[in-house]
Amino acid sequence: MKHGPRALLATAACSSLAPTASAHLVSTELGPFYDGAAHPLVTPEDLLVILALATLAALRGAEGGRRALVGLCAAWTVATAASFAWGAPLSAPPLLVAGLLVALGLACAVNRAPSPRVLLALGIAVGVLHGLENGSAARAADGVWLSTLGIASGVFVVATLTTACGVHLERRGAAIALRVAGSWLAAIGLLFAGWQLAGPAG
Amino acid sequence: MLHTIDLLALAALHETSGAGGFGSGFLHPLTGADHALAMIAVGLWGAQLGKPAVALLPVAFPLAMTLGAFVGFSGVELGAVEICIALSAILLGLVVMLETRPPLWLALLLVAGFAIFHGYAHGTELPEGEDGLRYSIGFVLSTGLLHAVGITLGLVHRHAWGRKLMRGLGGGVCIAGCWFLWSALR
Numbered sequence: 001m002k003h004g005p006r007a008l009l010a011t012a013a014c015s016s017l018a019p020t021a022s023a024h025l026v027s028t029e030l031g032p033f034y035d036g037a038a039h040p041l042v043t044p045e046d047l048l049v050i051l052a053l054a055t056l057a058a059l060r061g062a063e064g065g066r067r068a069l070v071g072l073c074a075a076w077t078v079a080t081a082a083s084f085a086w087g088a089p090l091s092a093p094p095l096l097v098a099g100l101l102v103a104l105g106l107a108c109a110v111n112r113a114p115s116p117r118v119l120l121a122l123g124i125a126v127g128v129l130h131g132l133e134n135g136s137a138a139r140a141a142d143g144v145w146l147s148t149l150g151i152a153s154g155v156f157v158v159a160t161l162t163t164a165c166g167v168h169l170e171r172r173g174a175a176i177a178l179r180v181a182g183s184w185l186a187a188i189g190l191l192f193a194g195w196q197l198a199g200p201a202g
Numbered sequence: 203m204l205h206t207i208d209l210l211a212l213a214a215l216h217e218t219s220g221a222g223g224f225g226s227g228f229l230h231p232l233t234g235a236d237h238a239l240a241m242i243a244v245g246l247w248g249a250q251l252g253k254p255a256v257a258l259l260p261v262a263f264p265l266a267m268t269l270g271a272f273v274g275f276s277g278v279e280l281g282a283v284e285i286c287i288a289l290s291a292i293l294l295g296l297v298v299m300l301e302t303r304p305p306l307w308l309a310l311l312l313v314a315g316f317a318i319f320h321g322y323a324h325g326t327e328l329p330e331g332e333d334g335l336r337y338s339i340g341f342v343l344s345t346g347l348l349h350a351v352g353i354t355l356g357l358v359h360r361h362a363w364g365r366k367l368m369r370g371l372g373g374g375v376c377i378a379g380c381w382f383l384w385s386a387l388r
Binding site: 044045048109176179180183184186187188190191192194195196197198 | 257260261262264265267268271272275276325334335336337338339342343346
């Protein structure tokens, strides 16, 4: 586990280009739609960034939440389908995923939610980044289009529920809970980046 | 918040690559009494200090903890980590026992400073073959829940008997910290 600064920099450069560990759907035994719907729930790299964006958007109230939700879900669905149709394996660099998580989490922690327009753009960026990778997972499944629809539904449900809970808390004057959640997400993102820099843990 | 925790735990329990980590990450702060008591004491102290410290201390702690973990990743050797963790329990117990009310920045600095040593210990103890992300999710969640336990216990602070109870709990943490220090020095 001990590495010098040079080794850390070299590993950082390599890992920023490396694909993530797995690209398959978990089997729920309920068919491809449910396999796809479960995917964002059981893939931490996807779930954490959805939670971070939804929490940040909730700090901007219902308007911010709606914008982020539309951008995220639409971009995620289109990118997943495009990635499948394209046929080439695509993956998000782990350091980019970690960086995104840290940025979103820190913005929550310091209560600096951007404008609804920026949230829309962030939603699209996150959706494209993760949707492209999810295309690879959908491709490996039996019913590709049903899996894609399932993934889109899963993302929508998680993002909507989280945003709704966040907006509810924010309206009740409990925005501090969102800031605490943001700090946890940022901390996980920083640690994820740290493990990437430190080299393969497993 | 609970919804978020449920989802994170669900995600972390699914181990696609065959590499675990959530369980060991989650249990790491819980199975080390020195970590657990210090983090509960942070929550107790936050409850005593009231707003905004009650919210800011649990925000500062995990963020500073990651800095400590980074120091561990980078291979820098921090000396006397166990001693500093024991000292964190002693001092945090002491401030709760004495109901110390320093300026907010000083409270944050103290908590963040100790968090670095706790993070270092977590960061250098990833079990072989386990997944770093899931391990991180586990120990950040566990740390946050320990703060929440402290804050929840601290709700009794509004009662006169509750204030005495909290001071007693602080004293208990302080004594346990002295034991940890003795063990670390032996």
